[in-house]
Amino acid sequence: MQTKGNQEMLDRFLRELKEWNQNGKEPQDANIDVRYDLDQREKRVKAAGLSVEEEFAPVKDEIRGVLARRGTVYSTNVVYKETRHTVHYEKDGKTLYNSVKPENIYVSVISRNADHTEDFPYTCPNCGHLTMAGKLQEGCPYCGTRFELTDLYPKINGYYTVPGIVERANLMDNIKRRCLIAGIVCGIAGFLMMFVTHSDYQLWFRIVISLFFSGLVGGMGALMAYFAQSLGLLGKVVYEAGRSVPLLSGLGSKKKMTEFMKAYDPDFSFELFEGKVIAKLRAIAFADSRKDLTVWEGSEDLSMFDNLVDMRYRGSLDVRKIERRNHKIAATVKAYVTDLYYTGRIKAKDETIYATLEIDEDALEDPGFSVHAVTCRSCGASFDAMHRKTCPSCGNAYKLIHEDWVVTSVHK
Ligand SMILES: [Zn+2]
Ligand SMILES: [Zn+2]
Numbered sequence: 001m002q003t004k005g006n007q008e009m010l011d012r013f014l015r016e017l018k019e020w021n022q023n024g025k026e027p028q029d030a031n032i033d034v035r036y037d038l039d040q041r042e043k044r045v046k047a048a049g050l051s052v053e054e055e056f057a058p059v060k061d062e063i064r065g066v067l068a069r070r071g072t073v074y075s076t077n078v079v080y081k082e083t084r085h086t087v088h089y090e091k092d093g094k095t096l097y098n099s100v101k102p103e104n105i106y107v108s109v110i111s112r113n114a115d116h117t118e119d120f121p122y123t124c125p126n127c128g129h130l131t132m133a134g135k136l137q138e139g140c141p142y143c144g145t146r147f148e149l150t151d152l153y154p155k156i157n158g159y160y161t162v163p164g165i166v167e168r169a170n171l172m173d174n175i176k177r178r179c180l181i182a183g184i185v186c187g188i189a190g191f192l193m194m195f196v197t198h199s200d201y202q203l204w205f206r207i208v209i210s211l212f213f214s215g216l217v218g219g220m221g222a223l224m225a226y227f228a229q230s231l232g233l234l235g236k237v238v239y240e241a242g243r244s245v246p247l248l249s250g251l252g253s254k255k256k257m258t259e260f261m262k263a264y265d266p267d268f269s270f271e272l273f274e275g276k277v278i279a280k281l282r283a284i285a286f287a288d289s290r291k292d293l294t295v296w297e298g299s300e301d302l303s304m305f306d307n308l309v310d311m312r313y314r315g316s317l318d319v320r321k322i323e324r325r326n327h328k329i330a331a332t333v334k335a336y337v338t339d340l341y342y343t344g345r346i347k348a349k350d351e352t353i354y355a356t357l358e359i360d361e362d363a364l365e366d367p368g369f370s371v372h373a374v375t376c377r378s379c380g381a382s383f384d385a386m387h388r389k390t391c392p393s394c395g396n397a398y399k400l401i402h403e404d405w406v407v408t409s410v411h412k
Pocket of ligand 1: 129
């Protein structure tokens with residue numbers, strides 16, 4: 001397990017995300033699905049005439065780690081760490097939204113196991129041509145770019161954040177600093193008050209009683225500051241806990257779904273599924289034209305997402321129902337997200353999205369699969385099926401559901 005490499009990848013990815021907001025340069029470690037998602041959101045933000053600055057800054061003594069899962073051919077590592085997340089929306093030089101919050105970021109990294117040396121299909125990271133990985137090392141047959149195997153895997157296939165409550169590392173320092181300031185300010189005020197109001201006493205006595213009073217008031221000031229901050233902190237904990245209560249319903253979902261899926265796909269990974277659900281919901285929400293989307297087979301009117309500028313997963317997916325019907329598997333899920341809408345101003349809302357996803361019962365989850373590079377079952381041509389329901393070479397119908405989950409219903 002390349003744990004250290006994954007941690008470095010996470011740090012690099014966070015730096016690159018910041019750069020992407022500044023100049024549109026896409027993160028080199030992101031796979032084609034993540035890049036598509038970034039593009040879609042960029043389009044939406046630009047169309048609204050907004051500019052966004054976003055950063056996941058490092059924090060002191062951060063907690064970080066890896067949740068590793070090894071599959072037969074591919075392994076998924078979820079790398080996480082504490083950060084300070086800053087988001088700033090602006091229009092015509094005017095600030096519309098500014099938020100600085102402690103958040104934990106989770107990035108899912110896919111790698112190909114070292115004992116699988118056989119060649120595998122891969123999309124050219126430069127031009128999107130689907131070919132074999134071995135070919136890409138000699139040079140892409142389409143654009144000629146050459147890639148090392150390390151350019152192809154490991155790759156980031158999704159990321160999400162979970163809100164933290166307070167920035168743990170600086171918490172005590174900040175509290176102490178504010179208490180000290182309050183103490184000094186009150187102390188000076190106390191001294192001056194006593195000194196000025198006792199002008200008929202001898203100077204040495206005025207100084208002594210003023211100093212005594214200053215110490216008393218200063219101490220009380222510091223104490224009050226401490227109580228006020230503790231109360232504020234308690235309020236924050238209660239508020240964030242309240243926001244998080246619904247998330248608890250997702251706790252048993254991983255076990256429930258993994259057990260159900262075992263019969264159909266022994267290699268099923270809930271983390272991968274979770275990442276896919278969010279990526280698909282975002283793709284549907286951000287799409288300009290939803291009716292030609294391959295991942296969307298529902299009939300609901302989704303114009304409620306037309307003003308959406310960001311959808312952030314809150315780290316909980318509740319699988320309400322999972323069943324087999326007509327040789328398909330149907331999963332009904334509740335996804336907890338924070339949505340940002342732009343309607344002249346930016347509004348952030350915690351929302352629950354109900355969705356149903358379906359897949360053929362004999363489809364196996366392939367972490368290397370992407371809707372942006374599929375193979376036609378009839379002529380073997382490769383193409384991006386995101387907005388195409390037929391093969392561009394032979395015209396044969398392409399059914400995503402044979403290989404991947406499609407969304408058949410979405411509502412709030
Ligand atoms: Zn190429
Ligand atoms: Zn074809």
